[in-house]
Amino acid sequence: MLLRKVFLIACVVSLNQSESFGKSRVSSHSRRVTAHRTLFRPQRTDCCSRVKTQDTFFRPFLWQHTHQNQEEDYFLYPLGRTFYREKEFQWFTFLGLWHYHRRIEPNKMYTCTFFPFYFTKKGIGEKEDYEAIFPLGGRVKSFLGRDSMEWFLWPLWVKTTRNGNVQYWCPWPFINRRCGSSGEGFALFPLGGHFYQRGYYKERYCLWPLIYERIHEQPDRIVQKGFLPFFAYEKTARVEDLSIIWPLWGHRWETNPHYEERRILWPLWVQGNGEQRCINRWAPFHTYSENKMHHTSKEWFAWPFIKQMDWSEKGLKIHQEQCMYFLFWQQTQTNADKNFLALKTHFWPIYSYWDNGQGHRQMQMLSLFEVFFPNNVAVQRIYNPMFALYRFEEQGHSRRQSLLFRLIQEEKTPSLKRFQICFILDYLNAENDKKFSLFKGLLGYHKSGNQKTVSFLWKQFKSIDHPKKRILHPKNL
Numbered sequence: 001m002l003l004r005k006v007f008l009i010a011c012v013v014s015l016n017q018s019e020s021f022g023k024s025r026v027s028s029h030s031r032r033v034t035a036h037r038t039l040f041r042p043q044r045t046d047c048c049s050r051v052k053t054q055d056t057f058f059r060p061f062l063w064q065h066t067h068q069n070q071e072e073d074y075f076l077y078p079l080g081r082t083f084y085r086e087k088e089f090q091w092f093t094f095l096g097l098w099h100y101h102r103r104i105e106p107n108k109m110y111t112c113t114f115f116p117f118y119f120t121k122k123g124i125g126e127k128e129d130y131e132a133i134f135p136l137g138g139r140v141k142s143f144l145g146r147d148s149m150e151w152f153l154w155p156l157w158v159k160t161t162r163n164g165n166v167q168y169w170c171p172w173p174f175i176n177r178r179c180g181s182s183g184e185g186f187a188l189f190p191l192g193g194h195f196y197q198r199g200y201y202k203e204r205y206c207l208w209p210l211i212y213e214r215i216h217e218q219p220d221r222i223v224q225k226g227f228l229p230f231f232a233y234e235k236t237a238r239v240e241d242l243s244i245i246w247p248l249w250g251h252r253w254e255t256n257p258h259y260e261e262r263r264i265l266w267p268l269w270v271q272g273n274g275e276q277r278c279i280n281r282w283a284p285f286h287t288y289s290e291n292k293m294h295h296t297s298k299e300w301f302a303w304p305f306i307k308q309m310d311w312s313e314k315g316l317k318i319h320q321e322q323c324m325y326f327l328f329w330q331q332t333q334t335n336a337d338k339n340f341l342a343l344k345t346h347f348w349p350i351y352s353y354w355d356n357g358q359g360h361r362q363m364q365m366l367s368l369f370e371v372f373f374p375n376n377v378a379v380q381r382i383y384n385p386m387f388a389l390y391r392f393e394e395q396g397h398s399r400r401q402s403l404l405f406r407l408i409q410e411e412k413t414p415s416l417k418r419f420q421i422c423f424i425l426d427y428l429n430a431e432n433d434k435k436f437s438l439f440k441g442l443l444g445y446h447k448s449g450n451q452k453t454v455s456f457l458w459k460q461f462k463s464i465d466h467p468k469k470r471i472l473h474p475k476n477l
Helices: 002-013 377-382
Strands: 052-058 062-067 070-075 080-085 088-093 098-103 109-114 118-122 130-133 137-143 146-152 157-162 165-169 175-180 184-188 192-197 201-206 211-216 222-227 231-235 239-244 249-254 259-264 269-274 277-282 286-291 296-301 306-313 316-323 328-335 341-347 351-355 360-365 390-395 398-403 408-413 416-421 425-430 433-438 443-448 451-456 459-465 470-474
Touching: 052 377, 062 377, 118 137, 130 146
Parallel strands: none
Antiparallel strands: 052 062, 062 070, 070 080, 080 088, 088 098, 098 109, 109 118, 118 130, 130 137, 137 146, 146 157, 157 165, 165 175, 175 184, 184 192, 192 201, 201 211, 211 222, 222 231, 231 239, 239 249, 249 259, 259 269, 269 277, 277 286, 286 296, 296 306, 306 316, 316 328, 328 341, 341 351, 351 360, 360 390, 390 398, 398 408, 408 416, 416 425, 425 433, 433 443, 443 451, 451 459, 459 470
C-alpha cells in the first residue's frame, strides 16, 4: 500500500502540462491530462467535430498521446517511440536506428531494422523487398544514399547501385570497379583511380584526396582540379575559383549576377562584393554579410560572443540577437507598419519569455531545453514542465500562474478565480460553482447551482431540497 501511494503521488506531481512557447494553451475544459492511464481515462470531445484527445504523462519515462483513432507513446524520449493507428503499427528506438513498421491495409507491408546488424522489408514487391544480415550478406534498398547495397562477408565483397551506376569493392574500400550505363573505371584506393563516361564526365585521382581532376560535360561543363594544399581550381559556366597554398590565398569570380571575393587565411579574412551579396570578415573580431536577394544580413562581434541577424519572412521583419549562441537569445518580429511586435527571449537556464504581440504572454523559470529545441513538441511536453519552478501565462483578461512545479497554482478569468496548493488547499469561485477544500476533503464546502455539499473527515454530506424542509444526506455512507 505504501508503494502504491508513493507511485500515485509521483504520477500526480507529473501532471504538469506544458505548451510550446508561441502556441495558445488549450482550455482545461476541452483537454484533460492524466498521470497514469489506469487511474483515469478522461478525453477531450469537441461538440462539433467529436475529436477525442488524451494525454497521459509519467515524466520523464512516458508520454502517451491519443488523438482520434491513433496513439503515440514516447519512452524516455528520444530513446523510444511507438505509433499505432487502425491496421498500422510503428516502433522506434535509439534515434530511429532500430525500428519496426507493420501495415495491414491497403497493402500488407513489413519492415524491420536493427542497425547495423539486420535489415528487412517485405510486402512491397519482388524488386523492392530485401533482407540482409551484417556482415554475413544480403541486399538493402535506399540505404546510405545508394539506391541499393549488397554485400557478402563484408568487407570482402560489396556492391552498390546509384542512378544506374554500379560499383564493386573487393575488398572495400581498396579495390573498386565501376560499370553500368553511367560510366566505368577502376581504382586502387588511396593510390589512384580513373572513372569516365565518354561525352559526359571524367574523374581521376592520385594519392586521394591530394591530387584530383574532375571534368563534367553535361548538363553544364564543370572543371575541378587540385594538387592540395598547393593548388585548387574550379570553373563552371558562371563561377571561377582559384586557391593557392590553401587556405593561405584564394580568389573567386561570379557572373550573372556579378560577385568577386578575396580570401587570406580562410576563413579568418574574407572580402567579397557583388550586385546581390557582400561579405566583410575580419574574424574573430567582426564579420558582416548581406544577401540583398533574400533580404538577409548577419553580423558577428568578437565571435562567438555576439551575433545578430535580420531577415524577412511572410511580410514580417525579424531581428535576432544571440550571446554565446544560447546563453542569451532574443527574437523580435514586426510588420511593415511597425504596429505589431512579437517577442521571444531565452536567458539560459534562468527563464524563457514569449509574447505573440496579440495579448498572449508566457514566461517560465527555469528553462533548460526551450532554446535548444524550439520546435520539438516532445521535449516541450515531457521535459520542460520538470523544471518549471515558476510559470506565468496571460491571454486577454485571463491569467494563470504556478510555483514549485505546479504544486501551487492560481488562475483568474473574468468568470473564475481558483487557487490550489497540492493536497492541501483547493479554492474555487466561479459564477455557478464555489468550492473550498482542505486536504482533499478533510474539511470542505462545495456549492454548484442550488446544490450544496459539505465534507468532513473525507465524508460528503449533500443537501436535498424538499417543499417543506431541507435535510443533509450523507452521500458516501
